[in-house]
Amino acid sequence: MTTIFEWARPENIQPESITVGTWRKFPEDFRRLVEVVNGDAVRRESSNSHERRTTHRLLTMLADAAREHTARDPSARLNAARNVEVVLWDVPRATIRRPDVALFEHSPPDLRPIPAWHVRTVVEVTSPNRVKTDRLAKMYEYAAAGIPWYWLVSVSDTEVTGIETYALDHGVGHYRLARHLKPGTAFAVDLPIRIELNWDRLTDLVL
Template identity: 35%
Template sequence: MDRPDARMDATPISAQQYDSWTVQECAGMEVVDGMVVASPSAPKRHNRLARILANALDAAAGPDWNADTDFDVRLQDVPLTNRRPDVVVYRAETIDLTPTRPEHVLLVVEVVSPGSETTDRIVKVDQYAKAGIPFYWRIEQAATGVPIVYTYVLDPATKAYRDGEMFTGSVKATAPFAVTVDLGVL
């Protein structure tokens, strides 16, 4: 299976195959254990939350870190696992390196939407922790319309996250660096 238009079959793909595809061909998907997983377009509210948070993190991160949205993080090569977090804070010096690897990443953020609940709350948390990414944030879109942000910090000894702070609407985090952003006004 060398052609991207054949990627939805049940044949695992390798990192080499995936790396031969264009950015446009890889859009809208993740790869888990070598299998392509389609990622449907997110709702506008989801995208706006991610963008507002990414902008605030980017401004607060200082010159050593960048924050951005919509690109792959290569968690492992064999079997290939690429995740596409909603927001990634990564080392500024690695901006031109592809793929982005866990050792380049300080923080990943997932915005939970209908259909991604189990993946964002359980599966990705475990994968990011095992990959050694130091911080994980999950944004829940509450029925009230005010987002709830759960933060997690990696315990390197156990390769599992422990609970950090929780914020409703406004985030005033001190780790991984000081950042303040009001997500309650969309």
């Protein structure tokens, strides 16, 4: 019997809707594998080595930008992190995502998952097996949660082929394309803070 048939048992059906409170009590090993969509556990799509490398390098750039911005304006206190838990809403049923990278305002360590109103930018490194989720489901959810900026990063086996930056249009409640960045087209963006893009680091993903 294969693994999927061993799993498919009545006792393995989710017995009740997941709340933010119950989510905090789950073991970290479980939380790393799933997200919560309207109270239901949804397994996260796995990423390949090129996507993980892209995520790490983008995180470095956003973290550097956050430190420099905070140095200029200590009241800002911005942080950047990868795979941080963000609660988009908790009623009527909780939705909790783990964007590949998030730029967010400082919050107490015990305030986890981070409420969406602390988040300034979310970044998703997309791939063919995740494009529907990233372009439709997550784009709608992040906009509904009021997150001001959404970056959608396309990557091939060797390089980042483009970064689409979307700004939230509060009047209509959805994102509008702000800029479509491609290698060599821009080396700094102000979305929402000044971020230096090192395309050399994003166009050589093969170690």
